[in-house]
Amino acid sequence: MNYNWNWHIFLEPNPMGTGTYLDLLLTGLVVTVKVSVLAWIIALVSGSVIGVLRTLPSRTASWIGFCWVEFFRNMPLLVQLFLWFFVLPELLPRSAGLWLKQLPNAPFWTAAIGVGLFMSARVAVQLQAGITSLPRGQKQASTALGLTTVQTYRYVLLPMAFRIILPPLTSEFLNTIKNSAVAITIGLIELTGEARSMQEFSFQVFEAFTAATVLYLLLNFVVVTAMRFLERYVAIPGYITGK
C-alpha cells in the first residue's frame, strides 16, 4: 500500500480558514455532543412517559405506548431521519413545509429529534421492564396509603425503576452518541462529518478516522464514568447494587 502517513496533519491549517485540522475535528465533536445530549433528553423524557403509559391498567394508555414503541423501533434510523428531513416537509401544507425547509440549522434539529424519538422507544421498553420488575405489593402499599396513581409513580415506583435500569440506560446513552453519526446523511457536519471533510481536503484518511475514533472513545468514556458515579450516588444501602 502506497500511503504517506502524516500525523502532523492535525496541526496544519485547514482550508476552511478556521484553524488547524484538529480544530475542525473538535468543532465536529462539539456538534456531536450537542446533538447527542439533546437527543438523549428527548429520548429520556418521551421514553419515560411512554414507558409509564405501557404499565398503566388503561387500555388506551397501553395502546398508545404500543403504537409509539413499534413505530419507532421497527424502522431503520436512517429511514426515520430521511422521513423527517425529506418526506415530512412535502407532506405538510405548502407553507408549513416551506417554513420547515427554511429553518436555520434544520439538519441539527431534525437529527436531535429523529435520533431522540428512535431512542425513546428503547428507553420506554426498559423503563417498562424496570417498573414491572418491582414487587406488585409496592404499588398496592402506596395506593393503600392514599397516594394517587401519579404520586405512586413519582414517589414510589419510578425512583426504584430508574435505579434498576441505570446500567442499561448507560448503554442507551452511548448508543445515542453513536447513532448521531447517521446525521451526516442529512447534511449535519458532526464529528464523523468533519473527519470525512478532513479526508477529502488532506487525503489523510487513516489519520482523520483514527482521530475521530479516539474522540468517540474519549466522549463515551466520559459518559461511562459519569454514569458510574451516578450509580454509586443513588445506590441504596443494603439493596441490590448498594454497598
Added chain:
Amino acid sequence: MIEINHVNKWYGPTFQVLKDCTTSVAKGEVVVVCGPSGSGKSTLIKCVNALEPIQGGDIVLDGVKVNDPKTDLPKLRSRVGMVFQHFELFPHLRIIDNLRLAQEKVLGRKSEDATAKGMKLLERVGLKEHAKKFPAELSGGQQQRVAIARALAMDPIAMLFDEPTSALDPEMISEVLDVMVDLAREGMTMMVVTHEMGFANKVADRVIFMDRGEIVEDAKKADFFGTPRSDRAQKFLSKILQH
C-alpha cells in the same frame, strides 16, 4: 365500621374467587380471617379498601360505599391502614421518610409534624434508633413493625392486616404480634388475615373461616374454638393446631 354485603368477585370470566361473602366488623372489634390458601381471604381484605375491584355486592366503610365510582378512593384509603405480608416498605426511602411520605403528600402535614409523628410511632414499636436506616438494613420483623407504624401514622380509623407474619422467621413473629396485640387492646378496629391462632385466641372478638371463596363460618371466638360447626373448619383447625 366495615360492612361487606353479598360480595362477588371473579378473576377472568369463569373463576369466582369470592362467592356471596357477607360479614361486618364493628368499631373497636378485632376480626380474624383464616382459611386454607386460595380460599380468598387475602382477596377479601384487599376489596375492603378497593385494592381489588368487586363485581357484585357492596362494601361500606365508615358509611362510605367503597364500590361507588363517585367515591374519592385515595381519601378513603388514607383513612384505613393496611399491612402486607411482604412489608412493602419503600426501599429507596429511609425509615423515617417511609413514615413521612403519605403524611405529607396525602394528608398535607408539615414536614416537622410528620417527622415528630413518625418518631413517636417508631418509638412505640421500639425502632426509634433505626429512623435513619434504609429498609434493607432491618430484619423482617423490624420491617414489619415499621410497616405497622407507617400505617398508624395516618391516624387510621381501622387497620387491615394481610398475613402480617407469614413471611417472617419464627423468632420474629412474636415481636410483630406483640405490637398487634397492644393495638387491639387499645381498641383499634382490626381485620386480620392470619394463621396465628394464638393471636386469634388472645385478642379476636370474632373468627371468620373461609374456604373456596365462601365464608363458611363467622362466629364469636369462644364458639369458633369451642365447637366450629362446619366439617371444613374443624378439619382446618385440627391440622393447624396439631403441632
